[in-house]
Amino acid sequence: MDIATLYGANLNDLACAKNAYDTLAGKFAEHIEIWQSTVVNRLSGWKGGTATQVLGDLGALTVKLRNAHEELVFVSRSLSAAGEAFALAQSHLVAALDDARTAGLTVAPDGQLSWGPAPGQPGGTQGAPADDAMRRRAEEIGARITAALNEGAQADRTITAQLNRFAQHAADGSGLTAAAVAADKAADDATDRVPPAGTGPADVKTWWDGLTSVQQQRLVLNHPDQVGNLDGVPAAARDQANRITLPRAQADLRTQLAALDQAEPTSWVGTPGGAGKNPQHVVWEAQRKALEDKLHGLQTLQDRLALPVTDGNPRPYLLRLDAAAQGGRAILALNDPDTADDVATFVPGTESRIGGVGGTMDKAKEMYRSAVQASPGAKVSTIAYVNYAAPQTASPTLGAPVPDAAYEGYAKDAEQDLFSFQSGLRATHQGAPSHNTVVGHSYGSTVVGYTMRDKGLPVDTVVFAGSPGVGVERAADLNTDLATGAKIDPGRVFTVLGGKDSITDWTPALDVDNLDPTSDDYHLRFGRDPMNPAFGAQHLPSQDTDHDHYWNANTPSWKAFGQVIAGVPVT
Secondary structure: OOHHHHHOOOOHHHHHHHHHHHHHHHHHHHHHHHHHHHHHHHHOOOOOHHHHHHHHHHHHHHHHHHHHHHHHHHHHHHHHHHHHHHHHHHHHHHHHHHHHHHOOEEEOOOOOEEEOOOOOOOOOOOOOOOOHHHHHHHHHHHHHHHHHHHHHHHHHHHHHHHHHHHHHHHHHOHHHOHHHHHHHHHHHHHOOOOOOOOOOHHHHHHHHHOOOHHHHHHHHHHOHHHHOOOEOEOHHHHHHHHHHHHHHHHHHHHHHHHHHHHOOOOOEEEEOOEEEEOHHHHHHHHHHHHHHHHHHHHHHHHHHHHOOOOOOOOOEEEEEEEOOOOOOEEEEEEOOOOOOOEEEEEEOOOOOOHHHHHHHHHHHHHHHHHHHHHOOOOOEEEEEEEOOOOOOOOOOOOOOOOOHHHOOHHHHHHHHHHHHHHHHHHHHOOOOOOEEEEEEEOHHHHHHHHHHHHOOOOOOEEEEEOOOOOOOOOHHHOEEEOOOOEEOOHHHEEEEOOOEOOHHHHOEOOOOOOOOOOOOOOEEOOEEOOOOHHHOOEEOOOOOOEOOOOOOOOOHHHHHHHHHHHOOOOO
16 A cells, blocks of 8 residues: 555545445345245245245245345445545545645655755755654654555455455355355454453454454444453554543542542441440541542543653553552553564552552653663653552561561462563564563562563563562573573573662561571572572662662663663663
C-alpha cells in the first residue's frame, strides 16, 4: 500500500458493492419464502415412499438456499467492515499529511519526510545539522504515515482473503453446507470477542493482528477494561482503552465512597470499662481510607496523562488499570515501548500500591532521563510497574510479629503477571528486538528474582537495588527462558547497595549459623545477599545512598541505572 493508492481510494465503490449485496440478500430471502410457501408447504400433506424421498430432497434444498442467503449476508458485512477499515486508514493518512504540511515538512511519494531547502542545498536536511525538534516531529509524523499505510494494507489483505473464500464457496458449492456457514459465523463473531484473561501474549498478538483496524477500534471502545489489561495488545491500543476506563473507575470509587459514608457506624460503643472504640467503625475507617487512597492514585495518573508532551515529559502510555484489585494496579510507560530501542521496567517494593503510584512514576522518569543522557540517540521507554499485591508493612527488625515483607508469598503470587507482561513487551515490539531491562527495588527485587527463577523472564539485563535476596544463590541461576533452559549472562546482572541502606540489617536470614556479612555463606531473608561476591553480580556505584534515594538526579547510582538501561558501559 502506497500513499497515492490509499489517499486516492474511492470508498464509494465499496459502499455501492455493499448496498448491492444487501439488495441481493433481501431479494434472495424473499424468493426463499416464496419457495417455502408455494412449493414445500403445499406438498407437506403428500404421503408415501416417493413423497418421503421428494420432501427430504426439497428440505435439503431449502437448507442450502438458507445457507446461501447467510453467505450473501456475510459478504455484505465483510464489504462494510472493509469500507470502514479503509476509511479509518485514509483518515489517519490525511491527518498525518495535513500535520506534515502545517509543520513545514515535505512528504515524498515513498513517505520520506524532509524540511527546509532541497536536500543537498545550503540549509537543507542533507549535510547540515538536523534541527532536533523538527527531526522528532518528522519521525512522529512519519511513523503515523507508516501506520496508516499498514492499516490500509491490512484491510486490503483481510477483504481479499474473505472475498476469495466466498468466491471459492460459490464455485464449488461448499458455502451451501452448514459447516461452512458455522465457520463463517464463528469468524464474524470472533471479531467482537476478547480472548480470556490468561491467554498467552503471543496468541493475543496473533488474534489482534488478524483484526482490521475498525474491528480493533470497536473492541477498544466496547471492551476497554479487557483490551487495556491484555498482554499482547500493542501499547497504543492499551493506552487508549485504559484512558477510557480511568474516568469510569474514578466515578465507581466515588460512588462506593458515597455509599460507605451513608452507612457509617457509630464511633464509640459502651463497654464494661466505659466507652470504647467501635470495632465496626475501625473496619469502616480502613475501607474508607483504602477507597480514598485509590482515588488519589487515579488522580495522580490522570494528572500525569494530562501533562503536555515535551522533551522533559515524554508521552505516557497507560498499559494497565485495575482499581478493583487489592491495592489497585497500574502500569505506566514513558514513550511507546513497542517502538523503543531500550525498554526498562521498574518493579517497586514494600508498600507499593496505586495510591503511591506517583513515587514509582517519579523513579521511572529519573531512569528515563538518565538513559537518554547515557545514549542521546536512542529511543528509551521506562515503565512504572505497580502491578502486584505488595506487602504493606515493614519493620526495622524481623522479630515477632514478623512484618508482611518477610514472607515470600507476595513474590510468588506476582510471578505470573510479571512474566506475562514482559512476554507481552516482546510480542508487541516492532522491528528489531529492543534491549529490555527489569529493575527491582527492595521487595520488588525479590519479585523479579523469583519470577526469573520460577518462570523465566525474556530480558537482557536485570538490576537489583537494595535487595533482601532474590531467591537464588548465584546470578547465573536466573532464567530468561525456561523452555530452552536459557540463563542470563551474569555480566548483565547488576546489584547496588547504598552505604546508608539498612536492608541487610533488617532482613538477615533466620535459619543460618553464619551471620558474618563478609562470608560467602551470608544469606538474607530470600537467599544469598546479591552484593556478596559469591553471588556473581556486577556492582554499581552508590556512595552513601539510603534505601529510598538511588534515583536522586546525577548521583552515581542514577547515572549507572541509565547506562545499564541504555546498554552502554558503566563508568
